[in-house]
Amino acid sequence: MSLSQSAHWLVTYDIADPRRLARVFKRIRKAGTPVQYSVFAVEGNTLQLKMLMAQLARLIDARDDDVRAYRLPERGWRATLGQAILPEGILLE
Numbered sequence: 001m002s003l004s005q006s007a008h009w010l011v012t013y014d015i016a017d018p019r020r021l022a023r024v025f026k027r028i029r030k031a032g033t034p035v036q037y038s039v040f041a042v043e044g045n046t047l048q049l050k051m052l053m054a055q056l057a058r059l060i061d062a063r064d065d066d067v068r069a070y071r072l073p074e075r076g077w078r079a080t081l082g083q084a085i086l087p088e089g090i091l092l093e
Contacts, residue, residue, distance in 0.1 A: 008072040009042040016064040
């Protein structure tokens with residue numbers, strides 16, 4: 001994948017401090033759609049994702065917090081149970 005090719009990403013976080021949590025949530029909310037508590041769907045290219053992660057790195061305490069991003073395959077397999085939060089097709093078409 002090139003730096004400019006858009007992709008779907010799953011960004012997750014576990015933030016120990018409520019103040020940092022609020023800041024991280026606000027920043028990721030600008031970039032993506034909440035899927036579950038502490039899980040966001042983000043669409044963008046590799047460069048945009050790297051920029052987001054750099055911004056988040058300035059908001060967290062790396063000793064106590066954890067932020068991860070996973071690129072989702074274009075035609076990936078998924079299974080769900082329970083009521084969907086997002087409309088069908090928002091992550092994988």
